[in-house]
Amino acid sequence: MEEETEKQRWDRNFADLLQELRVAQTGVQILFAFLLILPFSAEFPKASGFQRDVYIVALLAAAGSAALIISPVAFHRALFRLGRKPELVRFAHSMATGGLAFTLVAMVASVLLITDFLLARPIALILSGATALWFLTFWAFLPFLRRNWTDEPLPHGNTRR
Numbered sequence: 001m002e003e004e005t006e007k008q009r010w011d012r013n014f015a016d017l018l019q020e021l022r023v024a025q026t027g028v029q030i031l032f033a034f035l036l037i038l039p040f041s042a043e044f045p046k047a048s049g050f051q052r053d054v055y056i057v058a059l060l061a062a063a064g065s066a067a068l069i070i071s072p073v074a075f076h077r078a079l080f081r082l083g084r085k086p087e088l089v090r091f092a093h094s095m096a097t098g099g100l101a102f103t104l105v106a107m108v109a110s111v112l113l114i115t116d117f118l119l120a121r122p123i124a125l126i127l128s129g130a131t132a133l134w135f136l137t138f139w140a141f142l143p144f145l146r147r148n149w150t151d152e153p154l155p156h157g158n159t160r161r
Contacts, residue, residue: 068099
């Protein structure tokens with residue numbers, strides 16, 4: 001098998017990152033759209049002050065997430081064909097990480113908003129906390145624990161990471 005050049009590696013890293021962002025972007029856009037139309041629903045005027053505050057947090061976090069997750073596209077347009085793929089990949093990685101953090105806040109705040117509207121506040125807080133732990137388990141704790149996951153061979157003799 002032929003070794004990849006540094007340029008090919010940066011191109012592959014950027015392509016991989018864009019694929020990951022496509023998945024995240026769709027979810028964020030759907031959540032953001034839901035949050036944008038929520039104030040126009042018939043039940044929204046019944047929301048308490050706390051629920052309206054949580055709504056604002058969810059809405060702004062979803063907007064922040066969308067901005068960060070989409071930003072690598074704008075950055076790529078600005079640097080297109082300038083040979084700056086390493087900077088682009090580093091920037092896109094930082095923006096994707098920030099976007100996921102804002103997504104976490106938006107998701108947990110959305111769960112809190114809906115559960116607080118439907119259930120007693122203590123139960124809503126417990127369910128929202130459990131939701132945060134669930135996301136953090138799969139988005140942060142497990143990846144952190146497995147970051148040096150090199151004790152198992154790659155399938156089919158593939159040595160590329």
